[in-house]
Amino acid sequence: MENRAIPLRTPLDVEAAWTAFERRDRAADGRFVVAVKTTGIYCRPSCAARRPRREHVAFYPDPDGARAAGYRACLRCQPDTVTRDRRAVAEAIAAIEAADEAPALSDLAERVGYAPHHFHRLFKRATGVTPAAYARACRAVRAAQALSHEMSITQALYEAGYAGPSRFYAESEHRLGMAPGQWRRGGEGATIDWAVAPTPLGPLLIAITTRGLARIAFEPDEKALIAAFPAATVRAATGETLRRLAQVVAEADLADPQLPEAVRRTAFIEAVSRRWLAPMTKA
Template identity: 45%
Template sequence: MSKYESLIDDNIAWQAVSNRDRSYDGKFVTGVLTTGIYCRPSCAARHPKRENIRFFARPEQAEAIGLRACLRCMPNDVARDDAAVRAVIDAIRLAETAPTLAELGTITNYSATHLQRIFKREMGISPAAYARALRSERAKEALENGASVTEAIYDAGYSSASRFYADNEKRFGMKASAWKNGGAGVSIQWANVETSLGTMMVAATDMGVCCLSFNEGEDELRTRFPKALLQAGDADFDALVRQVTASVEKPGDFSHIPLDVQGTAFQEAVWKELQKIPLGETRSYSDIAAAIGKPKAVRAVGSANGANNVAVLIPCHRVVRSDGTMGGYAYGLEIKERLLDKEAIK
C-alpha cells in the first residue's frame, strides 16, 4: 500500500503524472522501483509502467526504501520551494506594509520571477494577491469587531482609503461601510427557478451571482444578507438566470458566469481550488488541503467548503471523502449525487 494514500488517491496521482501536471509538484513524488529513482509528477522523462511505481508524500519516504532523486527534475528541491513559500507568507503577515517581490526574493534567495512562479503554483495566487487578501481579511475582522471604517483601513495596513476601496470594491461588490452593516444599501436581485434538481434560487448583485442554492427562498436569502435590498430581477438579471440554469442542467465551463463572493483568504483559496476540479472528476478534502499548501487543514477545508454560498458554480459537490463516499452536502445527498451523475461521475 502506498504511503501517499492518506493524502491523495493513487488514481488521481497517476493521472497527474500522466499529464505531467506541475500543480501537483511538491504534493507527492513518484518512486520508480525498476530504476531506483523518484521524480516530480511533472518530470519530463519517459513514463514508467504503472505497475512499477509507488507514490510517496515526501522525498524522504522514497529515500527510506533506497530510492534516489532524479537528476533531471530534482524533486528534492521541492522541500526548498515549500520553505520559501512559508517564508514569504511569514514575511507578508509580519510586515507593516506588503514587501515587494524583489524583497521577498532576497529573503528566500530566489529570483523574483521564480519565486512568483512557485508561490502561485503552491497557493493559487501571487504574493501580491495574497497580501491584498490578507489586508482585506484584517480589515473585515476589524470592522466586525466594531472598529470604524477609517480605523479598520489603516490598522489593516492600507496606505490610504482609496487603496482599500480600489482593492475591495471589485472583490466584494460593496464598500466597507455596507460590508460592516450586513450589506446595507446593496441591491440584490433574486428569483426561484424550477430545474430538474428541484427549486433553485439565484441571487446576484451588480457584480455577479452572490447566492445559488436549492429549495430555499426569501427567508434564507435574508438570513445571508440581512440588510441588503432584495428585489425582483430586471431583464439583465433574467438573462443571467438563464445562463446559470443552462449551466446547471447541462454542466460545462462556468467561468463565463460572474460571481460576487466574499470570504477569508483561506476560504477564497479553497473556493479557487474547487473551481479547478475538472468536470467529471472529484477530489477529497485532504486533496484540497494539500493543493492549497495546508495538508493538515482538512477540517478547515470542510468548513470552507460548507461556507460556499454559490453551489454548482463553485463546485463544492465535487468534494468527497477519502474513502470515496459522498460525505455531506448542504442541500442533501440526493442533489449532490444527481449533480455528479449529470457530470458523469461513476
C-alpha cells in the same frame, strides 16, 4: 477544478501512486517519489519525462528511501527540492499574514532564499494565486472585520493595512459590492444575489451585487449573509448569473493539498474572487 490529490497511506497505495504518476499529478509531488529501475533515478510524480513500463517502476515514501535503495535524483524534475519549496511557500504565507502591509515580492523571495521571478512562479503553482493576490485576500478579510467594528471608515482602512484612503476606495467597491458606508449599514438599498457552490474544500457561498462581491465564504447557506445585510434585498441567483458563478468556481485553481486548509480556503476564495471581478476591474 477537480482535486486530484490521492490519499496515499503507509504502506503506499501503489496503484493510486501509479495512476498519479501516469497523469503527472502535481498534487502528488512530495507525497512519494517514483524510482525507475532501468535508469537508476527517482522522480517527482509530475516529472515531464517519458513514462517507463509499469514493471520498471518502484515507489518510495520519500527521497531518503529511494537513495537508500541506490537511486539518484532526476536532474530534470529535481525531486529533492519539493520539501524545500513547500517550506518556502509556507514561510512566505506566514510573513504575508503577519504583515501590516503587503510585503514586496523581492523581500519575500530574499527571505526564503529564491530569485523573485522563480519564487513568484513557485508560489502561484502552490497556491493558485500570486503573493500579491494572497496579500490582497488577507487585507480584504481584515477590512471586512474592521468595518464590522465600531470604528470610523478611516480607522478601519488603516487597521486593515491599506496605505491610504485612495487605495481602499479603489478596491472597496468591488471587494464589498457597495460603498463602505452602505456595507456598514447592512447593505441599505442594495440588491444581493447569492448561490452556494460545491467545492473540494466545502460549500462556498458567493453573494454579488452589480458592483462586486458582497460576501464570499465557506458557508452552507445564506443565513449569515442575511444576518450581515438585514437592510438589503437578498435573493437566490438564477439564470445566467447562476451559470456564470458555477463556471467561475469550477475554473478556479486549488492550492497544494499539503498546505493548511485555512490557507487553501483563503487562496481559493481569492482565485474565485479575481475571476468574478476581472470584467469589472479592466480599465
